Amino acid sequence: MLASTSTIASQLQHLVPVSTGGAGARGLAVLSWGRNVEGQCGVESSLLVLRPTPIIELHDARVESLHAGKLHSGAVTAGEAWTWGDGKCGKLGHGSAEHTHTPSRVESLVGRVAVARLALGDHHTLFVDSSGGLWACGENKEGQCGLGTPVETIAAQHRKAYYESFRALRDTIAAEPRASRDQRGKQVLHALLGSSGQQHAAQHAGAGWGHGGGQGWGSGRGSAWQSLAAAGSSQGGGAGNVSHAGARAALNFGGLDFEGAFASAGMENNLRMVLPSGLEGEAVVEVAASRYFSAVLTAAGEVWCFGADYNGSLGSDNSWSTSAQKVSGRLAAALEEGGGAVRVVAGGTFCAALTASGRVVLWGKVPGGEVEAGGRVIAGVVPNLPPITHIAAGQQHILLSDGERVWQIGRGYDASGTVVSTAPWRRPALVLTLPAGGCVRQLTAGMHSSGVVSDAGAAWAWGRILDRHHADSVVRRHPHLAF
Numbered sequence: 001m002l003a004s005t006s007t008i009a010s011q012l013q014h015l016v017p018v019s020t021g022g023a024g025a026r027g028l029a030v031l032s033w034g035r036n037v038e039g040q041c042g043v044e045s046s047l048l049v050l051r052p053t054p055i056i057e058l059h060d061a062r063v064e065s066l067h068a069g070k071l072h073s074g075a076v077t078a079g080e081a082w083t084w085g086d087g088k089c090g091k092l093g094h095g096s097a098e099h100t101h102t103p104s105r106v107e108s109l110v111g112r113v114a115v116a117r118l119a120l121g122d123h124h125t126l127f128v129d130s131s132g133g134l135w136a137c138g139e140n141k142e143g144q145c146g147l148g149t150p151v152e153t154i155a156a157q158h159r160k161a162y163y164e165s166f167r168a169l170r171d172t173i174a175a176e177p178r179a180s181r182d183q184r185g186k187q188v189l190h191a192l193l194g195s196s197g198q199q200h201a202a203q204h205a206g207a208g209w210g211h212g213g214g215q216g217w218g219s220g221r222g223s224a225w226q227s228l229a230a231a232g233s234s235q236g237g238g239a240g241n242v243s244h245a246g247a248r249a250a251l252n253f254g255g256l257d258f259e260g261a262f263a264s265a266g267m268e269n270n271l272r273m274v275l276p277s278g279l280e281g282e283a284v285v286e287v288a289a290s291r292y293f294s295a296v297l298t299a300a301g302e303v304w305c306f307g308a309d310y311n312g313s314l315g316s317d318n319s320w321s322t323s324a325q326k327v328s329g330r331l332a333a334a335l336e337e338g339g340g341a342v343r344v345v346a347g348g349t350f351c352a353a354l355t356a357s358g359r360v361v362l363w364g365k366v367p368g369g370e371v372e373a374g375g376r377v378i379a380g381v382v383p384n385l386p387p388i389t390h391i392a393a394g395q396q397h398i399l400l401s402d403g404e405r406v407w408q409i410g411r412g413y414d415a416s417g418t419v420v421s422t423a424p425w426r427r428p429a430l431v432l433t434l435p436a437g438g439c440v441r442q443l444t445a446g447m448h449s450s451g452v453v454s455d456a457g458a459a460w461a462w463g464r465i466l467d468r469h470h471a472d473s474v475v476r477r478h479p480h481l482a483f
Contacts, residue, residue, distance in 0.1 A: 030058040030066065030075070034465065037478055038071045039101030040085030047478050048471055057103040058082070069120030070447065073103075079114030081106040081127055089123045091138030093273055108273040109135065121289030126296075127273070132283025134296060135273050142292040143322030144307035146276030151320060278324030279304060288346035288393075295351050296324065301340020303327045303353055311349040311365035312376035327363075331379040334361045338381075345393035347410075350377070352398055358387025360400055367396040367410035368424040380425055382409070394445035398425075401440045406432040406452055413448040417464040432460060 031052035032041040042055040058075060067074040072085030072092060082103040083092040090097050093106040106127070109115055113129035124138030124145050136145035141157065143149060279296065282304070286297035293307030293314060304324040305314040312319075315327030326332070335341050338355025345352050350364030362380040382388075382400070390401040397410030407428035412421035423429035434440065434454055442453040449463030464470075 030055045030061070030063060032073075035470075035474060036101075037474060038086035039099050040068065040071055040073045042073065042084050042101070042103050044101045048474060050471075055103060065117065067118060067120050068446070069125075070122050072120060072125075074118050074120055074125065075103065076115050076118060079116075079130065081109060081115040081118055083125065089139035091121075091123050091125045093125060093127075093137040106273070117287060119287040119289040119294070121294065122291040124289060124294075126276075126287045126289050126294060128284050128287050128296075132285065132299060134276050134279055134284045134287065136276050137273050140322075142308035143320065144289070144292055144294050145274070146278060146294060146306040146322065146324050147274060148277030148323035151322060154322065276306065276324060278306065286344050288344050288351070290346040290348060293346070295344050295346050297341050297344040297353070301335070301342065301356065302332075303335060303341050303344055303351075305351070309349065309364065312378065313346070313349060313351050313364035315351065315363050329378070331361070331363050334379040334381055343391055345391055345398070347393040347398065348395040350393070350398075352391055352393055354388060354391045358389065358402075360385070360388050360391060360398075362398070362409075362425055366398075366425050368422050377425065382425055382428060385428065390440055390443040392443040392445040392450075394450065395447040397445060397450070399431075399443050399445050399450055400428060401443050401452070403440050404434055404438070405430060406440070406443065406450075408450070411448075413463045415464060416469065417448060431462075 030042075032043060032055055033049040033052050034041060035047075036043060036049050037047045041049045041053070042057065043049050043053050045053075058077070061075075061077045064076045064078070069085070072083060072087070074081060074083045076082075081093070082105050083094070084100045084103045085092070087094065087096060087098045087100055092100055092104070093108060094100065094104060095108065106115075109127065109129075113131065113133060113135070115127050116130045117128040119126045121138070121144060124136060124140065126145075127135040129135065134146075136147070138145065140147055140149065141154065143151075143154060279298075282302075283299040284296045285299050288295045290307075290309075290313070293305060293309045295303060295305045295315075297303055303315065304326050305316070306321050306324045307314070308320045310319045314321055314325065315331045316325055316329070318325060327335070335353060335355060338357045338359040338361065340356055341353040341361075342356050343354040347364075347367075350362060350366045352360055352362045354360055360382040362377050362382065364376055366377045366380065385400065385407065386402045388400050389403045390399075392399045394410075397408055397412065400407045400409070407423075408421075408431045409423050409425045409428050411419050412423070412429070412431070414420045421429060431450075432452060434452075438458070439455045440452055441455045444451040444453075446463065446465070449461065449465045451459060451461040453459045
C-alpha cells in the first residue's frame with residue numbers, strides 16, 4: 001500500500017505523485033519504479049528501478065495527470081505536456097525518434113494550446129487541448145493517428161514494406177561469404193543427416209535412403225538446424241568452427257525484419273504534431289489509445305473511433321478507418337439510451353464507455369467469452385450492477401467501480417503473469433471492497449495489472465507488475481546497461 005497517494009499512472013509502470021507539503025502548501029513528488037530500459041521511469045541511473053524514486057524534473061510541479069504506456073510515459077502539468085521513454089516512431093512529440101530518459105516538455109504545443117489530457121498508444125500519442133482540439137504524433141501505419149490518409153495509400157505502403165523485407169533478406173544473403181558448390185553440398189548433407197559426412201556415407205552404403213534403415217528422411221530432424229550451424233563454417237573448417245552466417249548462406253535462408261522494413265519503406269511516422277481529421281467542429285473531452293486504433297469522446301457525449309481493428313472495436317461496419325468516424329447502429333443507440341457517454345477507454349481488442357446514467361457499454365472482442373455474431377460484442381450493456389462511476393481498461397480486462405466496490409471483466413493475472421480468473425462481461429467478478437467510509441478516487445488498469453486509489457490517499461495494486469523472472473530477463477537481454 002502507498003500512503004498519501006493522490007493518483008496513480010494508467011499502466012502501473014510506475015508513476016505515483018505523493019503529497020510532500022503540509023496543510024498550507026501542497027507540493028508533489030512524482031515517484032517511479034519498474035522497467036526502465038527505454039527510460040520510461042524518468043530516472044537515468046539504471047535499467048530497473050526497484051524502489052520508488054523521485055523524478056527530479058517533476059518535483060513540485062502541479063501534476064494534473066500521469067500516464068504510463070507500454071514503453072513510454074507522459075504527464076500534464078499546468079497546461080503543458082511532458083513525455084519520456086521510448087521515442088520510436090516519434091511518439092514522444094519531440095521531433096525525433098530518440099529515447100528520452102528524463103521528462104521533456106513537448107515544445108511544439110507550447111504557446112499554441114494548453115494541454116488538458118493525453119493518451120498513450122503502443123507507438124502513438126494523442127493530446128487534447130483545453131479548447132477540445134485533438135493532436136497526434138507517432139506511428140500511423142494503421143490510421144491510428146486519424147490523419148485521414150487514404151486507405152489505398154496505407155495499403156500501398158504495407159505492400160512496399162512487405163517487398164522491402166525480402167529485399168533486405170536478399171541483400172543480407174548476398175553480402176555473406178558464399179561457400180563453394182562442394183562445400184554447400186557437404187553442408188546440406190550434414191544438416192540432413194546430423195553427423196560427419198564420412199560416417200553417414202558408410203551408413204548409407206549399407207542402409208540406403210529408405211525408412212527401414214534407421215537413417216531415412218524421417219530421422220534426425222530435431223538436430224538438423226544444430227548440425228547445419230556446426231557445419232556452416234564460411235571457411236570450410238572443422239565442426240568446432242561455427243558460423244551461422246555460412247549456414248544461412250548454404251540454404252539461402254534468413255530472418256525477415258518486417259518492422260525495419262516498415263520504417264525503411266516510408267510508413268507514416270509523425271515526427272511532428274498534427275491535427276487528426278474528421279473531428280472538425282467537435283469538442284473532444286476524452287481520448288483513449290490502443291495499439292492500432294484510438295477512441296475519443298466529444299462534449300456531446302458521442303464516441304468517435306479511428307484506426308484498424310478487425311474485432312469490431314471501431315464501433316461501426318468498418319474495420320479500417322483513417323479518419324474519425326462516429327459509432328453507429330445499436331452501439332450509438334445504447335449510448336444515447338444511457339444519456340450519452342461520459343468516459344471512454346480502450347483495451348487490446350475492445351472499447352468501453354461509461355454513460356451518464358452509470359451504465360457500461362462494451363464493444364469489440366471482449367475477453368471472457370459470451371460473444372455475439374462474428375466473435376465480437378456489438379453493444380453489450382453490463383447487467384446487474386449498481387450505477388458505475390469509474391471504469392478502466394487493460395490489455396485483456398476491464399475494471400468497474402461504483403465508488404465503494406471494484407468489479408473485473410476479462411482475465412485476471414497473479415504476480416507471475418499466470419491467468420488465475422476469467423469473468424465474462426455479463427457476470428463481472430467482485431475483486432475489491434474498500435474499507436468502511438472509503439471511496440474510489442481513481443481506477444487504473446495496466447497491461448496485466450490493476451490499481452485503485454481512494455479519496456484518503458490509500459492505494460491498492462495487484463496483477464503482474466514486475467516479478468523476479470521478468471527482472472532477470474531484462475538484465476540478461478540488456479547486459480550493456482547499468483543495473
